[in-house]
Amino acid sequence: MTDAAPTAYTRTVRGSGPGLLLAHGAGGGIEANYGPLLEGLATRHTVVGVDYPGSGRTPAAPTALELDELADQLVGAADAAGLDTFALCGYSLGGPVAIRAAVRHPGRVTALVLSAAFARLDTRTDLAAAIWQQLYESGQHVLLAQYLTHLAVSTPVLNTLTPAQVRGGAEQTAAALPTGTGAQVDLVRRVDVRADLGALDVPTLVVVTTADPLIPAALQRELAAAVPGARTAELATGHLPFLEQPQRWLELITGFPGRRGAGADGRGRGRAGTGPPAAAPVRTPHVRSNAEPMPRDERSGLPL
Numbered sequence: 001m002t003d004a005a006p007t008a009y010t011r012t013v014r015g016s017g018p019g020l021l022l023a024h025g026a027g028g029g030i031e032a033n034y035g036p037l038l039e040g041l042a043t044r045h046t047v048v049g050v051d052y053p054g055s056g057r058t059p060a061a062p063t064a065l066e067l068d069e070l071a072d073q074l075v076g077a078a079d080a081a082g083l084d085t086f087a088l089c090g091y092s093l094g095g096p097v098a099i100r101a102a103v104r105h106p107g108r109v110t111a112l113v114l115s116a117a118f119a120r121l122d123t124r125t126d127l128a129a130a131i132w133q134q135l136y137e138s139g140q141h142v143l144l145a146q147y148l149t150h151l152a153v154s155t156p157v158l159n160t161l162t163p164a165q166v167r168g169g170a171e172q173t174a175a176a177l178p179t180g181t182g183a184q185v186d187l188v189r190r191v192d193v194r195a196d197l198g199a200l201d202v203p204t205l206v207v208v209t210t211a212d213p214l215i216p217a218a219l220q221r222e223l224a225a226a227v228p229g230a231r232t233a234e235l236a237t238g239h240l241p242f243l244e245q246p247q248r249w250l251e252l253i254t255g256f257p258g259r260r261g262a263g264a265d266g267r268g269r270g271r272a273g274t275g276p277p278a279a280a281p282v283r284t285p286h287v288r289s290n291a292e293p294m295p296r297d298e299r300s301g302l303p304l
Contacts, residue, residue: 054180
């Protein structure tokens with residue numbers, strides 16, 4: 001079900017079971033970033049997410065976005081769904097959102113799964129985000145869609161497409177860019193949650209997208225190294241695991257074994273566990289080959 005009150009963040013709630021909160025990436029949305037996984041996640045969990053201002057049906061914000069506000073809105077959606085405890089799943093910008101939510105609401109989080117995420121940007125990635133923001137704000141949306149395809153799709157998968165297919169998909173994507181793209185990318189450029197990482201005391205899995213041209217694997221591993229006891233899993237995709245390897249990404253999220261105990265319905269406070277052992281990599285067996293077609297986002301034609 002969806003709550004689309006004009007003055008509130010749009011909320012998505014599906015399924016039943018222990019709570020699982022989803023935080024999406026910049027220029028994305030809950031459906032855009034988690035759509036292929038939602039049915040699978042909802043078979044085991046009460047899945048709750050919010051669309052940031054200017055994404056989905058949430059109105060654009062009149063002022064700059066702040067990480068604390070996004071984190072609190074996500075936890076507020078859990079409150080509205082009757083969830084006392086929950087795991088947090090953050091993708092890309094959603095990683096820092098999930099981290100901040102865990103720090104601001106201690107005792108309620110049973111686990112963190114952070115995918116293609118970062119604690120801060122390096123100079124190269126900030127430059128990429130600056131170009132992204134400038135192309136959006138200048139109205140060069142087809143060029144932006146092409147640029148993001150180059151940045152977000154892994155090389156093997158991108159090379160399964162012809163230049164004409166990329167151009168056609170970019171034209172469709174350009175017409176569907178969220179109105180909040182500029183503000184969300186502006187937040188990406190200001191994010192720095194390194195000071196939060198040492199305070200995390202919940203089981204944490206960092207899913208490293210190893211073929212990611214946008215958020216380099218080195219930044220993702222830097223995040224993992226700073227979280228006490230964090231585990232890592234490698235996923236051989238670009239920045240879009242929901243399109244390149246959605247089934248394997250779903251398996252990593254639902255199969256993370258280090259969660260703290262929670263009530264069967266997710267509505268009772270869980271008993272704290274010992275957490276996972278440190279830095280034990282979980283290897284993924286499948287790498288998409290050039291012969292496999294890239295899935296398409298039917299809403300926009302390209303994965304953004």
